[in-house]
Amino acid sequence: MAKDVEGPEGFQTRDYEDPPPTPFFDADELTKWSLYRAVIAEFVATLLFLYITVLTVIGYKIQSDTKAGGVDCGGVGILGIAWAFGGMIFILVYCTAGISGGHINPAVTFGLFLARKVSLIRAVLYMVAQCLGAICGVGFVKAFQSSYYDRYGGGANSLADGYNTGTGLAAEIIGTFVLVYTVFSATDPKRNARDSHVPVLAPLPIGFAVFMVHLATIPITGTGINPARSFGAAVIYNKSKPWDDHWIFWVGPFIGAAIAAFYHQFVLRASGSKSLGSFRSAANV
Amino acid sequence: MSKEVSEEGKTHHGKDYVDPPPAPLLDMGELKSWSFYRALIAEFIATLLFLYVTVATVIGHKKQTGPCDGVGLLGIAWAFGGMIFVLVYCTAGISGGHINPAVTFGLFLARKVSLVRALGYMIAQCLGAICGVGFVKAFMKTPYNTLGGGANTVADGYSKGTALGAEIIGTFVLVYTVFSATDPKRSARDSHIPVLAPLPIGFAVFMVHLATIPITGTGINPARSFGAAVIYNNEKAWDDQWIFWVGPFLGALAAAAYHQYILRASAIKALGSFRSNATN
Numbered sequence: 001m002a003k004d005v006e007g008p009e010g011f012q013t014r015d016y017e018d019p020p021p022t023p024f025f026d027a028d029e030l031t032k033w034s035l036y037r038a039v040i041a042e043f044v045a046t047l048l049f050l051y052i053t054v055l056t057v058i059g060y061k062i063q064s065d066t067k068a069g070g071v072d073c074g075g076v077g078i079l080g081i082a083w084a085f086g087g088m089i090f091i092l093v094y095c096t097a098g099i100s101g102g103h104i105n106p107a108v109t110f111g112l113f114l115a116r117k118v119s120l121i122r123a124v125l126y127m128v129a130q131c132l133g134a135i136c137g138v139g140f141v142k143a144f145q146s147s148y149y150d151r152y153g154g155g156a157n158s159l160a161d162g163y164n165t166g167t168g169l170a171a172e173i174i175g176t177f178v179l180v181y182t183v184f185s186a187t188d189p190k191r192n193a194r195d196s197h198v199p200v201l202a203p204l205p206i207g208f209a210v211f212m213v214h215l216a217t218i219p220i221t222g223t224g225i226n227p228a229r230s231f232g233a234a235v236i237y238n239k240s241k242p243w244d245d246h247w248i249f250w251v252g253p254f255i256g257a258a259i260a261a262f263y264h265q266f267v268l269r270a271s272g273s274k275s276l277g278s279f280r281s282a283a284n285v
Numbered sequence: 286m287s288k289e290v291s292e293e294g295k296t297h298h299g300k301d302y303v304d305p306p307p308a309p310l311l312d313m314g315e316l317k318s319w320s321f322y323r324a325l326i327a328e329f330i331a332t333l334l335f336l337y338v339t340v341a342t343v344i345g346h347k348k349q350t351g352p353c354d355g356v357g358l359l360g361i362a363w364a365f366g367g368m369i370f371v372l373v374y375c376t377a378g379i380s381g382g383h384i385n386p387a388v389t390f391g392l393f394l395a396r397k398v399s400l401v402r403a404l405g406y407m408i409a410q411c412l413g414a415i416c417g418v419g420f421v422k423a424f425m426k427t428p429y430n431t432l433g434g435g436a437n438t439v440a441d442g443y444s445k446g447t448a449l450g451a452e453i454i455g456t457f458v459l460v461y462t463v464f465s466a467t468d469p470k471r472s473a474r475d476s477h478i479p480v481l482a483p484l485p486i487g488f489a490v491f492m493v494h495l496a497t498i499p500i501t502g503t504g505i506n507p508a509r510s511f512g513a514a515v516i517y518n519n520e521k522a523w524d525d526q527w528i529f530w531v532g533p534f535l536g537a538l539a540a541a542a543y544h545q546y547i548l549r550a551s552a553i554k555a556l557g558s559f560r561s562n563a564t565n
Contacts, residue, residue, distance in 0.1 A: 037547060037548060041547075041548065048458055051454060052458065052492050052493065052495070055451075055496040056495045059495075059496065059497075059499035059500070062499055072353060073353035074352060074358075075499070076357070076358045076359040076362060076495050076498070077358075077359055079359060080358065080359040080362065083359070083492075083495065084492060087491060087492045087495075088492050090488055091462055091485050091488050091489050094462070094465065094466075095461060095485070098468075099548055140454065143450070144500070145443065145500075201481070
């Protein structure tokens with residue numbers, strides 16, 4: 001659906017504007033409260049995310065443990081766990097979208113950094129805040145139910161029996177690709193212009209992407225696709241198996257985010273071919 | 286995404302939104318307007334329906350013969366979250382759709398409702414909760430009495446401190462979401478579609494129930510806990526009742542402070558420091 005737009009300059013018929021690339025180093029950011037507010041928001045959001053989700057995981061395992069007073073079909077089920085992850089991302093992205101961009105995930109931050117939507121300083125600070133928030137969130141869960149927490153695996157991500165390292169890595173790559181690709185689509189200025197600028201709708205598909213990936217990969221790795229989530233649980237649980245497998249939950253998500261950034265920027269938005277001037281089919285491409 | 290706003294007669298106003306003035310602490314004029322009583326009635330009816338559907342779901346689930354026969358804890362969590370979504374949607378334009386004394390308390394601390402209105406809402410919510418659970422007991426008396434009455438208590442294996450902490454953080458999530466959903470700054474940038482606000486609020490309730498049903502059955506709503514305790518009238522429910530008032534009110538306080546002083550930076554703005562741009 002091409003719209004005829006009369007622009008003041010020649011050849012300007014687009015109904016949207018791409019923001020300019022964010023400067024790589026932007027030291028001026030450090031003097032603004034909005035940066036620190038964004039970092040605090042990311043910290044609190046990741047804390048709440050890990051607290052609710054890991055508490056749901058432990059609660060489910062307690063209630064379904066038939067050898068210790070639980071019952072079959074007790075607890076919210078693995079479906080409920082997936083809802084907890086997806087639903088919390090929806091809520092928290094909704095709450096923090098206008099403040100920090102609502103990343104809550106180092107892989108998302110990394111993908112947006114590659115796409116020049118956040119500066120290096122901001123990206124690094126966000127990742128640190130997310131990891132610290134994750135540690136605190138899981139710390140709360142352990143503080144509330146120390147014996148249960150240790151007995152039922154601490155909500156940590158590790159490779160399930162029957163799956164090899166390559167499978168786990170691939171699952172994390174593709175899962176994170178789905179998530180970051182959805183984030184790019186939801187925040188695309190071209191789409192925003194055509195959806196009548198209602199950014200409140202963006203968090204819902206992002207939350208659903210997390211929900212969908214959890215449905216698919218909980219049996220394989222417990223689903224990381226969020227390095228802060230895996231890191232927070234590994235730190236607090238502090239057993240050798242989660243740490244042995246931990247590299248999968250950083251390498252996989254970061255590769256997935258890079259692929260998503262490349263796919264969105266160079267294939268869907270055709271940045272490369274546009275600058276070459278080839279394949280131009282209509283003025284508003 | 287800031288929008289260029291032309292304001293006639295206003296100087297130095299680069300913002301694309303207007304913060305409403307703080308609600309007066311005591312506004313006796315409210316007592317004379319029908320909209321105040323309409324709002325109270327709306328809160329009463331909403332809380333009545335909320336407790337009726339949710340507690341009936343809880344009792345119905347527990348009543349099933351096999352552990353896999355009912356709607357499950359996931360279904361119970363959906364009942365709570367889904368009803369909040371529906372009822373906030375229905376009453377947002379009438380009373381603000383609180384349905385929860387903790388939400389009312391948080392909004393009162395943020396000066397968005399007056400003291401008179403806040404107290405009126407809380408009383409209406411508690412009365413509505415009692416009536417809602419009363420309906421459930423009237424409709425299914427025997428299973429209601431034998432299956433715990435849908436009351437909130439601290440589960441075996443958890444300490445009171447854990448329950449209090451869970452209630453505080455759970456209510457923080459809910460009230461923080463309410464503040465974000467009703468923020469005038471966000472409304473301006475979401476093209477003023479406040480109808481979309483109820484969905485994340487309902488989801489917040491759903492999420493917290495998934496996490497804390499095993500611990501306390503999830504209060505995060507003092508009216509909900511109070512209504513069930515009154516009708517069930519069991520010693521343990523009353524022994525633990527204080528947790529379901531202190532926890533939610535502390536959580537609401539924390540959420541109000543976080544939103545007002547960190548995210549909206551009220552104090553820092555007043556001092557004029559860290560001013561980055563006019564739309565901050």
